[in-house]
Amino acid sequence: MSTYACLSANSMCVNDGIRYIYIGYRCKCNPGFQGNPYVSNGCQDVDECKTTPGICNELLCSNTIGSYHCSKCPGKTEYDTRLMRCIKVKMQRSLLLGIVIGLNVGLAIILLGLSAVLVIRRWRVGIQKRLRKKYFKQNQGLVLEQLISANETARDMTKVFSLEELEKATDRFDQARVLGRGGHGMVFKGILSDQRVVAIKKSMITDQTEIKQLINEVVILSQIDHRNIVKLFGCCLESKVPLLVYDFVPNGSLFQVLHSGRSSNFTLSWDDCIRIATEAACALSYLHSSASVSVFHRDVKSSNILLDANYTAKVSDFGASRLVPIDQTHVNTAVQGTFGYLDPEYYHTGQLNKKSDVYSFGMVLLELLLRKEPVFKDESGIKQNLSSYFLTELKSRPVTEIVASQVREEATEEEIKSVASLAEMCLKLRGEERPTMKQVEIALHNLRTERSNSCRVAPKNDQEIQPLLSSRANDATHVGCMLGEGSKGCYSLEQEFLLSAEIPR
Structure with missing residues (x-):
């Protein structure tokens, strides 16, 4: 017994041999134990609950000596x-x-x-x-709606936009859409829901008087439909200051083209200048005489003559304009306009009439001839009024020496003298001595016709023109805003004034 090799208490002896031949025995731990059976306490109990997790599935596992026991959890408990x-x-x-x-x-x-x-x-x-x-x-929206609805032409032409529509058209007035800006506000490029490209005038003014001027512009333009007057699509009255929606005119103003200097490679030819002047005169003549109610523009200047994609003139900015009954010759009003273009007679009397626009248009003609701004700096840096400069220089040297070099190169001497004489007459200090816009328009159109037909007949001197303004023709012929280009007639400046004396309002 002392030589028995299986010394561990939890071990057992196993016979060892080949087939039926006994060789000896070997030792191994009992089931549920593991270790060395040849040493005392060498076989230790195995904890099956720990070594084999989940051996009891979802039952509680309890270890026993040499084995384990599975049981349900006590009441009000469950196995985790x-x-x-x-x-x-x-x-x-x-x-x-x-x-x-x-x-x-x-x-x-x-x-x-x-x-x-x-x-x-x-x-x-x-x-x-x-x-x-x-x-x-x-912003008098209710009044404006009534005025628009009462006038069939205005109802068809003018729309009162919602602020939401214009915000959508301009990407909420994104700065990338700004076409131009000035002291009074900005103009944005917008695209309406019907894909029309428009210019939206957003003023920064808060003065009630100036707001009324914007409303006044809407009222006037809603009643006017002319190819040489900028088209007003409508307005928005839901913002602090009314927003005006115009047809988009892509090429800026006449002022920008004439006075941009080296910043622009584009220059107007003499033919373009005469055409633009004629178109602008046509628009002003229509406002004075052909519209249902006379309109005095009151702020005619080159920056208010816009140029569309074809460089067609479009008269704009009617904020300062006045509607006058057809039978009324003048209206008393606070002086308003742009320095350099302002009629001296209107400035001193406060009486606004058609001839006030004629004076301002005369300044535009001078800009086209001299290519100088209404108030400019001479070579010595002194500011001069273009009108005073022109009339003074005209007394001391020929007009061909006063005009811009480009005009001198492209126009004939007769054409230069004709336009200069017309400008001089428009700039008369007394309004009654000035021609009407209808007469100015016809004279300019005749000049275009003469130039196109290469048949130039100019007055010999300026004194011939003045008496003809009061002359009356025996046979008067109605001449519209734009005469046909195919006209074969060749009229002098005097003949045009003679014809115009009988043309009805």
Whole structure:
């Protein structure tokens, strides 16, 4: 017994041999034990519950000496496979309940936040709607709507836009859409829902008088439809200052083209200058005599003569204009206009009439002839008025020496003298001595016809023109705004004034 090799208490002896031949024995640990059976206490119990997790599936595993036991968890508990023990059911449910409550509270906070955002947004929208209604009334929107609806022509031509439409057309008045800016505001390029390209005038003024001028411009332009007057599509009265929507005129103003200097490679030819002057005169003549109500523009200048894609003239900016009954010759009003173009007689008397626009147009003719601004700096740096400069220089040297070199190269001497004489007559200090815009228009158109037919007949001197203004023709012929280009007639400046004396209003 002392030589028995299986010394561990939890070991057993196993016979060892080949087939039926006994060789000896060997030792091994009993089932449920592991270790060295040849030493004392060498075989140790194996904890199956730990070494083989899940051996009891979802039952409680209890280790025993040499084995293990599976049993159900006690009441009100259940087996937790993660913790590998029985836990109280109440604890697990409380945890689940906490998670559910937490999720619900979080969701409630999110919903509350979204509701608050929606409420604030609706509140802001409500404020904006109230503001828009307030501005609409303040900007005489109801009166303007009545005026537009009462006039069939205005109803077809003019629309009252919503602020939302114009914000969409300009990408909320994006700075990339700015066409130009000045002291009174900005002009934006916009694309309406019907794909029309427009220019939207957004003023920065807050003075009520100036707001009335914008409304005045809408009222006037809504009643006018002429190819040489900028087209007003409509306006928006839902902003603090009314927004005016015009047809987009891509080539800027006559002022920009004439006085851009080296910054622009484009220059107007003499033919273009005469054509543009004729078109502008045609528009002003229409305003004075052919429209249903006479319109005195009151701010005629080269920057208010716009040029479209074909460089066709479009008279613009009627904010200072006045509607006058057809039988009324003048109106007393506060002096308004642009320095350099302002009629001296109107400035001193406050009486605005058609001849005030004629004076301003005479300044535009001088700009075309001399290519100088109405107020310019001479070689010594002294500011001079273009009108005074021209009339003074005219007394001391020939007009061909006064005009710009480009004009001298492209125009004939007779044409230069004709336009210079016309400008001089427009700039007479006494309004009654000036020609009407109809007479100016016809004279310019005749000059174009003469030039195109290479048949030039000019007055011998300026003194011949003046008596003809009061002459009356025996056979008067109506001449429209734009005479046909195929006209074979060849008239002198005097003959045109003679014809115009009998042309009706």
